[in-house]
Amino acid sequence: MKQNKKVYLQDLGNKDYKETWxxxxxxxxxxxxQKKQKRENSNIETSNYFLFVEHPHVYTLGKSGDVSNLLLNEKQLQDKGATFYKINRGGDITYHGPGQIVGYPILDLENFFTDIHKYLRLLEETIILTLAEYGLKGTRSEGETGVWLDVGTPFARKVCAMGVRASRWVTMHGFALNVNADLGYFDNIIPCGIRGKGVTSLHVELGKEIDVEEVKQKILKHFTNLFEATLLLG
Incomplete structure (x- = not known):
């Protein structure tokens, strides 16, 4: 089967969560x-996309999530200028907001490989390699998707959350990397339903404001290498 490894990149800037969804x-x-049409005409290519976005303050709850992991009522949400959505990705609750890089790869995995676990591991590896460029040792935590620092110590903390949906080998949703995010907003949830583990950001770890555009370029470099993809401006 002919594989199309071209990926259209779109940076949506700061955009409302529901509009982006x-x-x-x-x-x-x-x-x-496109996949349905390809069954009848094998010359048709299916498209791949990679969206970057920054959301206003929002909490999202995945399919398997427990709403009690949101520690705010409707009035408190309003007071904090935040919104809340139940959505169709995997995972529990997470926070998105300013200073965070959110990436949504919408890929036809049949253009790359048909293995959802490999897909998640390569997304994690993309972030791990990006963090390494800043001198940070990101790692995986067994049974917990995403990227962490100091796993296996009392100081384990998550720097990048992940939650995806895949149907017919097409992916959506993705990752959220804390760069200069206000971590105080995580105090209002039990992140990913996991108690007793902290959350961090590049800003906190490195003690300085980080250039978000620079981080995006590093993410794209590692993503294209790992997925053997070619980026096009969408």
Whole structure:
């Protein structure tokens, strides 16, 4: 089967969570439709996308999540200028907000490999290699998707959350890397439903404001290498 490893990159800037979710769903539906057409005409290529976005303060709860992991009521959410959505990715609750790089790869994995675990591990590796460029040793925590620092110590803390949805080998949702994020917003949830583990950011770890655009370029470099992809501006 002919594989298309071209990935269209779009940076959406600062965009409302629901608007971005709808945008993702539209792209996802388009790629699934292309796959149906490809069954009848093998010359049709399915498209791949990579979206960067920064969201206003928002909490999202995955399919398997427990709403009690949100520690705020509706009024408190409003007071904090935050919104809340139950969504169709895997995982529990997480926070998105300013100073965080959110990446949504919408890929037809049949263009790359048909292995969802490999997909998640390569997304983690993309972040691990990016962190290494800043002198930080990111690692995986067994049974907990995402990227952590100091796993296996009392000081384990998550720097990048991940949660994806895949259907017919098409992916959506993705990762959220804390760069200059206000970590105080994590105090209002039990992140990913995991008690007793901290959250951190590049800003906190390195003790200085980090250039977000520079981090994005490093992420893209490692993503394209690991997925053997070619980036195009979408």
């Amino acid at each position: 709808d945008f993702q769903e539209n792209i996802f539906a388009k790629v699934v439709e």
